[in-house]
Amino acid sequence: MTRENEIIAGQVAERKALWAPSRRAEPMQDVRRIMRKKEILNKDLAIRLGVTEAAVSRLIKGSQNIQIDTLYMLADALEESLTINIGSDSSEYTYAFDDADSNCVEYDSVFSEEESNVVQLNCYRKSTAPKYNSFELECA
Amino acid sequence: MYVKIALIMKVAKLSHQTAIGLVAKLPVGKRLVLPSAQKWDVLIVVKECDPLNSRFQKSLSQNIDDLSKRSQIIKALDELYSAVSEEDYQGALSQSGVTCKIAHSFTYANGSYKVWELKPNNKDRIYFFPLPEKLNGRKAIFLMLGYHKKDQQTPKEIKDYCEESIKEILQSKDKILICKERK
Numbered sequence: 001m002t003r004e005n006e007i008i009a010g011q012v013a014e015r016k017a018l019w020a021p022s023r024r025a026e027p028m029q030d031v032r033r034i035m036r037k038k039e040i041l042n043k044d045l046a047i048r049l050g051v052t053e054a055a056v057s058r059l060i061k062g063s064q065n066i067q068i069d070t071l072y073m074l075a076d077a078l079e080e081s082l083t084i085n086i087g088s089d090s091s092e093y094t095y096a097f098d099d100a101d102s103n104c105v106e107y108d109s110v111f112s113e114e115e116s117n118v119v120q121l122n123c124y125r126k127s128t129a130p131k132y133n134s135f136e137l138e139c140a
Numbered sequence: 141m142y143v144k145i146a147l148i149m150k151v152a153k154l155s156h157q158t159a160i161g162l163v164a165k166l167p168v169g170k171r172l173v174l175p176s177a178q179k180w181d182v183l184i185v186v187k188e189c190d191p192l193n194s195r196f197q198k199s200l201s202q203n204i205d206d207l208s209k210r211s212q213i214i215k216a217l218d219e220l221y222s223a224v225s226e227e228d229y230q231g232a233l234s235q236s237g238v239t240c241k242i243a244h245s246f247t248y249a250n251g252s253y254k255v256w257e258l259k260p261n262n263k264d265r266i267y268f269f270p271l272p273e274k275l276n277g278r279k280a281i282f283l284m285l286g287y288h289k290k291d292q293q294t295p296k297e298i299k300d301y302c303e304e305s306i307k308e309i310l311q312s313k314d315k316i317l318i319c320k321e322r323k
Contacts, residue, residue, distance in 0.1 A: 014166065014207070018211050032232070061236065063237045
């Protein structure tokens with residue numbers, strides 16, 4: 001078990017180094033999209049969170065390693081739900097965001113053989129992911 | 141400048157998953173944007189419909205050679221794919237943690253064209269070109285190069301390569317074959 005833990009520790013560190021910047025940006029992409037959809041400005045969000053507009057601007061850039069409390073506060077300020085999902089039984093999800101026509105912008109997450117580690121601010125549904133690196137030709 | 145006359149150009153639609161796969165070399169550890177959600181297609185010029193046999197991939201292999209650079213390029217790709225799920229992808233990018241600006245502009249055949257760069261940090265770059273007209277009824281962005289800058293200015297060889305490639309794309313626009321990812 002000790003040997004296995006060491007191997008996993010190495011993987012955790014490597015994955016953190018590779019994915020941390022994009023993982024931090026991920027929930028903020030949702031926040032910005034919802035803000036645009038609901039026409040919520042930075043100054044509105046600042047008032048709702050009780051912080052400065054500059055702090056909101058920095059926050060939603062998605063570079064900070066924000067706390068879970070802050071994430072929930074953001075969801076509350078946007079009047080949206082928030083789900084944090086670790087270790088789901090399903091290996092594939094599509095994440096969807098309601099737009100004006102209730103057509104969702106879809107997201108797909110493939111964590112085959114990996115545990116899912118997902119933060120989302122809206123609904124999700126199952127889907128089939130495209131196969132990797134398999135191409136066919138179509139005419140323009 | 142000498143410009144090759146391309147008869148047929150093959151391009152591959154890059155899904156978010158494939159694009160990340162070209163950089164990451166590790167199983168995807170985050171959420172992905174589905175191709176069906178994209179308002180803009182993300183394309184690369186390829187040989188034989190193989191994204192691994194492309195100038196874009198070669199530029200990643202040559203220039204994005206450590207974990208820190210790869211993580212920044214992945215961040216830039218993530219913001220780009222999130223942005224292209226909206227019509228106004230430039231508007232979406234402008235609010236993101238990645239800077240998007242013009243790296244080079246030139247005139248060609250009575251038109252003015254721009255090479256854009258995504259800047260996740262001070263050094264790492266992705267150069268791209270949004271096609272002015274729709275391709276196969278879809279709006280399209282061509283990924284040109286990944287690069288790790290050593291100087292403040294965009295290097296001349298990058299500008300020249302992008303300019304020449306864009307001219308080839310514009311010349312070939314009626315003869316482009318799209319390699320589509322199987323589902």
